[in-house]
Amino acid sequence: MTTLERTRTEDRVPDKIKRVQELYADAPEIGRVALKNGLENLKRELAAVPGRQSAGRIGARQGKVSELTAIIPLEPGGGKRIRGLLDLLEGNFKGADIVGTLHDMRFVLLENDTKLLFCTTYDGEWDAYIDDFVTKIPNSMDILFCNCLGWPGIRSPKIKDWLVKNQITADAWYVSNPDMSVAQAHRLERVGRAVEELLDKIG
Amino acid sequence: MSSIEESVGENVADAPTLDLDEIQAIVLRPRPAPYFGTHVLLRVDNAQAGRAFVRRLAPHIASSANWWNAPHTWLAVGISYTGLEALGVPKESLESFPEAFRQGMAARARQLGDEGVNDPKNWGKPYGTGQVHIGVSAFSDSEEKHQRALAVAREQYEGFSGVSALGMQHFGAQPSDRNSLGYKDGIDQPPIEGSGVDPLPGQGRPIKAGEFILGYPGESGVPLPMPQPDIIGRNGIYVGYRKYQSRVGAFNRFLHANGNTEEERELIAAKLVGRWRSGAPLTLAPEIDNPTLGADPQRNNNFDYANDPHGRQVPFGSHIRRMNPRDTKLSRLTDVNIHRLIRRGSTYGLPYDPNALSEEDDEAPRGAIFLFMSAKAMATIEFLQQEWINDGDFIGAGNERDPIIGRQEEGATFTIPKEPVRRRIHGIETFNVLKGGEYFFMPSLSALNWLANLGG
Numbered sequence: 008m009t010t011l012e013r014t015r016t017e018d019r020v021p022d023k024i025k026r027v028q029e030l031y032a033d034a035p036e037i038g039r040v041a042l043k044n045g046l047e048n049l050k051r052e053l054a055a056v057p058g059r060q061s062a063g064r065i066g067a068r069q070g071k072v073s074e075l076t077a078i079i080p081l082e083p084g085g086g087k088r089i090r091g092l093l094d095l096l097e098g099n100f101k102g103a104d105i106v107g108t109l110h111d112m113r114f115v116l117l118e119n120d121t122k123l124l125f126c127t128t129y130d131g132e133w134d135a136y137i138d139d140f141v142t143k144i145p146n147s148m149d150i151l152f153c154n155c156l157g158w159p160g161i162r163s164p165k166i167k168d169w170l171v172k173n174q175i176t177a178d179a180w181y182v183s184n185p186d187m188s189v190a191q192a193h194r195l196e197r198v199g200r201a202v203e204e205l206l207d208k209i210g
Numbered sequence: 211m212s213s214i215e216e217s218v219g220e221n222v223a224d225a226p227t228l229d230l231d232e233i234q235a236i237v238l239r240p241r242p243a244p245y246f247g248t249h250v251l252l253r254v255d256n257a258q259a260g261r262a263f264v265r266r267l268a269p270h271i272a273s274s275a276n277w278w279n280a281p282h283t284w285l286a287v288g289i290s291y292t293g294l295e296a297l298g299v300p301k302e303s304l305e306s307f308p309e310a311f312r313q314g315m316a317a318r319a320r321q322l323g324d325e326g327v328n329d330p331k332n333w334g335k336p337y338g339t340g341q342v343h344i345g346v347s348a349f350s351d352s353e354e355k356h357q358r359a360l361a362v363a364r365e366q367y368e369g370f371s372g373v374s375a376l377g378m379q380h381f382g383a384q385p386s387d388r389n390s391l392g393y394k395d396g397i398d399q400p401p402i403e404g405s406g407v408d409p410l411p412g413q414g415r416p417i418k419a420g421e422f423i424l425g426y427p428g429e430s431g432v433p434l435p436m437p438q439p440d441i442i443g444r445n446g447i448y449v450g451y452r453k454y455q456s457r458v459g460a461f462n463r464f465l466h467a468n469g470n471t472e473e474e475r476e477l478i479a480a481k482l483v484g485r486w487r488s489g490a491p492l493t494l495a496p497e498i499d500n501p502t503l504g505a506d507p508q509r510n511n512n513f514d515y516a517n518d519p520h521g522r523q524v525p526f527g528s529h530i531r532r533m534n535p536r537d538t539k540l541s542r543l544t545d546v547n548i549h550r551l552i553r554r555g556s557t558y559g560l561p562y563d564p565n566a567l568s569e570e571d572d573e574a575p576r577g578a579i580f581l582f583m584s585a586k587a588m589a590t591i592e593f594l595q596q597e598w599i600n601d602g603d604f605i606g607a608g609n610e611r612d613p614i615i616g617r618q619e620e621g622a623t624f625t626i627p628k629e630p631v632r633r634r635i636h637g638i639e640t641f642n643v644l645k646g647g648e649y650f651f652m653p654s655l656s657a658l659n660w661l662a663n664l665g666g
Contacts, residue, residue: 063321071603107542130542130603132321132596138589141430142545164435190541190603 023053058185063133064167067177070185072110073133077125077173078117085154086120092151102147108136108189123155130188134167141166228274228404228419228426232445232654235272236286237423237583238405241396241554242351244383248360249451249556249579251336251376251648252344252367257298257665259372260343264297265662266366267346273655278407282351283359287658288449288650290314293343298664299442306438307651310588311448314340315647321592323600328617328644336376337453337646344373345451345650347581349554353382379453381556381579389555390456390576391614391641392479392562394489394504398511398534400550412512414536417547422584423447429548434585437651442661445654448587450551453579454615454642458562459571461641466567468635478635481626482613484530491530496523521627527607529614532598535605542597542604549598551590554581577642588649615642 024046031042042049062073081089093114103109110128117124140148141161148161155173159165187195230238254260264287272284289297291312294304310318316330316338324330330338346363350356367373389395401409403416404426420428424436425444436443469475476499480486486495488504493513495503504510514537518524524531531538535546559576566574584590597603600617602610611617613624618640626633653661 105543107540131601132592134589135593135597136543138430138548139543139545142548143543145430162430162432164432186609188603190606191608193541194606194608 020050020054024050027053065171065174065176066133067180069180069182071130071188071191072182072185073129073131074177074180075125075127075129075133076175076177077123077170078175079123079125079173080156081121081123081154082156082158085156086116086123088154089114089123089151090116090120102144106136106140106144110189128182130190137167137170228402228406228423229445229654230274230277230406232656233274233423234286234447234652234655235274235277235280235284236347236349236554236581237447237552237652238274238277238402239272239280239282239284240399241556242282242349243387245349245351245556246353246356246382247347247349247556248356248381249379250346250348250360250363251342251378252346253336253341253374253376254293254296254343254372255374256372257296259370260293260297261662261664263344263367263370263373264658267363268655268658268662270362270366271655271658277405282349283355284349285359285363286347286349286652288345288347288451288652289661290342290344290648290650292340294651294661296343297661299661300664303438303442306443308435308586308588310592311649311651314338315450315452315649318588318592322595323617324595324644324647326617326619327640330647333644333646334453337648341376342648345449345648347556356382379558379579381558384557384561388487388562389557389578390458390559390562391461392564393483393485393487395557395578396553396555397485397489397507398530399552400547402552410511411508412514414547417550420585421548421550422552424585428585429545442653442657444657446657447552447583447585447652449650449652450582450587450591451579451648451650452582452591452644453646454577455573455575455645456562456577457572457639457641457643458566458574458576459568460639462564462567462571464638464641467637478626481525482528482624484524484528492524492528493518522629525624525626526605527602527610527613527625529612532605532612533594538605540604541606544604549590549593550584551587551594552583554583555579556581577645583652613638613641616640617644 027042027049031039034042058069060068062068067074100112103112108130113124113126115124116122145161152158157169159169267287270285271287272280291307291314294307304312310321315322316333319325319330336342348356348359348363350359367375384390387394399413400422401413401416402419402422404419409416418427418429420426420433424434424446426433428434437446465475465478469478476487480492480499485491486499486504488499488501489510490500490504491510491513493515494500494509515524515531516537519539521531526538534550556579558579560574563571582591599612599615602608607625610623610625618638621636622638624635624638626635
């Protein structure tokens with residue numbers, strides 16, 4: 008970001024403060040008081056360089072990391088199958104380890120198990136590795152997602168459109184280490200261990 | 211990793227037999243050696259005149275029939291999305307082409323990482339203007355035959371109104387078949403199932419034809435999405451055309467800054483690519499160059515990385531290990547067979563000069579125009595640009611980028627693994643700058659006739 012762009016961001020702060028004050032004009036009193044007392048801290052964040060990016064066709068991105076949030080209606084009986092399957096896995100997702108781009112996955116069954124909230128944080132662009140799932144782990148994908156309404160099958164050319172239809176881009180999203188990919192974290196763990204070993208030897 | 215990976219289930223029982231009479235010659239015929247040629251970029255100003263041009267040109271476009279034994283001179287033709295529009299292709303058909311193709315390469319700059327020096331706003335005309343409608347390429351093994359083929363192409367539009375030539379780029383192999391940075395190139399190509407020829411040693415198992423040519427099953431067992439109607443899509447292929455300017459001065463300055471002797475500089479040059487400039491792979495010739503090996507197509511690609519798990523022969527970040535990791539253990543679940551492209555490189559301008567060290571030498575017209583071809587070339591080029599070229603995480607190279615075609619940022623490095631500690635070289639620059647690019651669709655010969663006769 009150039010100096011010029013940064014100046015412009017800072018120039019926008021008074022306007023942003025005015026707008027947040029307008030937004031909170033009819034807020035509950037507790038909120039109005041908090042805004043007044045917390046305005047100094049908020050100013051710093053409003054003045055910061057924007058971090059929001061797009062993960063491609065859909066989803067938000069910060070640095071190397073992207074988010075996927077989807078609320079997916081389930082097939083009849085699909086909620087029961089997903090709940091049963093996840094119970095049997097007892098929190099083990101070895102299959103997900105090999106993907107190498109997944110930071111986390113969250114499954115929440117909603118509305119009497121008729122809908123699935125699926126959230127994940129992953130590295131890179133939205134659809135970079137979907138074709139690899141098709142040839143490398145098609146069964147894992149279909150076992151889980153066949154329970155979702157209208158799942159066309161991982162091999163279907165319609166798969167990306169189906170995902171887009173169910174995905175909702177996060178309105179806001181915080182990432183502590185936007186440049187820390189899964190691969191980079193593993194690498195730094197290895198480097199850290201090696202450094203400690205070296206220090207053990209010479210210390 | 212392999213124990214967890216799954217089999218894909220039911221594959222097609224019979225290997226598809228390719229319609230070689232329908233597929234354009236450039237798809238399967240290897241680049242001649244030596245090679246001479248021209249890319250012509252054309253604009254269609256009038257749909258009827260454009261179709262008449264296609265009708266005149268079509269009989270001169272060579273097919274892949276008997277490609278292993280065919281003459282080494284051919285004409286190929288590709289049409290951009292704006293070109294299909296200009297020819298009057300019906301709306302339903304236009305909408306059946308993939309989004310990235312419809313938008314064009316310049317509009318996909320964000321997905322391609324074509325930013326900074328590679329930004330389309332820095333491209334030369336007519337690239338990225340939407341005016342490049344048709345590209346015609348002539349390839350030959352002799353200058354004379356190339357000129358004859360080019361003359362045949364020109365006769366089909368010169369003197370006719372409604373089709374204008376926007377530019378013409380001659381190209382040709384440099385002495386000893388080298389590219390603009392002094393390397394023998396174009397060695398490793400993906401083997402295609404059903405093409406009628408066994409893979410060369412080291413090429414690996416044949417890849418399902420549908421990954422490259424539309425209308426056949428791909429690696430997942432089903433055909434990739436194909437533009438409609440069938441007649442236009444089947445046996446066609448997408449082409450990513452990317453023109454690079456080689457900054458030969460910067461490249462040589464980098465070698466001189468990091469190597470004190472000719473031998474040291476050549477070793478660094480080899481580490482950047484993974485091959486000596488002769489084409490000899492470092493895996494088979496780790497210490498000194500072996501030009502005989504480099505020149506032998508039966509041997510110069512016959513290797514894997516089983517005995518080089520730490521990258522001490524071929525660095526993880528080197529160009530050929532990135533572009534085809536072969537059996538390298540990758541940190542991300544990847545099917546290397548679905549990220550391959552058929553490449554027809556074409557070197558243009560001045561030959562490589564090892565003594566060129568100045569900044570003026572960076573600007574002397576010299577470089578390569580790559581044609582990257584497959585049934586999903588847009589998606590694959592975007593994948594390669596994001597994952598394998600302008601990043602290093604997939605292969606354990608951190609934030610490092612491809613030293614040859616990557617776009618380097620301030621403070622970029624290149625790591626050469628070795629014992630007892632790796633050597634990390636600072637100050638690597640962007641050695642090849644993107645000067646233009648377009649997406650084309652290269653139709654089958656039947657599709658060309660269909661296009662030529664649209665609107666009666």
